[in-house]
Amino acid sequence: MTWLSDFFGDPANWSGPGGIPMRLLEHLEFSALALLLATLIALPLGLLIGHTGRGGLIVVVSANLSRALPTLGLLVMFVLLLGTASIWPVIIPLVLLSVPPILVNTFEGIRGVDPELRDAAYGMGLRGGQVLLRVLVPVALPLILLGLRLSAIQVVATTTVAAYTGLGGLGRFVIDGFATKDYASVVGGSLLIVLFALVVQLGFTLAQRVTVSPGVSRRLKTR
Known part of the structure; x- marks a missing residue:
């Protein structure tokens, strides 16, 4: 408690x-x-693959890569390739780590919709794109x-490594604190990162309550 008060x-x-x-704003900018x-990469791809059933290998490879890619190793590699004059050596590894949860969960959500519901939508005269947006997406939401939330929390936590390249963010308190043996800064910075991640999780929980249809929510609870 003394370190926190200090x-x-x-x-x-x-x-x-x-x-x-300022560090919080930098962390938010990198993460966002x-x-x-x-999201711009993984969400449309997940919807397309889930709806058409083609390209499932991409999802499998993505899921496996998410478990194998080392964050710090990617960061060092891109710093060596691109230098430290911009934020991209940090952003690119974060994007690579963020794509798999969104892609896999979007794919699984679309493919998991009851086939009878899909057939009923086609029977009502809806076409492919209409079935996807009006029927499949609301049910898979x-x-x-969940994929977006997992990705967001992972990004917030992993953005801490941006400090290794000399960029800002809350990770500066942790990295600089270790370097100078200022453990109050290490503990305080770590707490800020944890609180930030909790706020992000709370935000997605509230977003789900607002955007998901009550009928879909009841259906999930009865499973």
């Missing part, structure tokens, strides 16, 4: 380019950009949001 009670940690507000790019 860290959060120090006025110097609340102002300037190295203060908590990586999650946005991953809980799994799609």
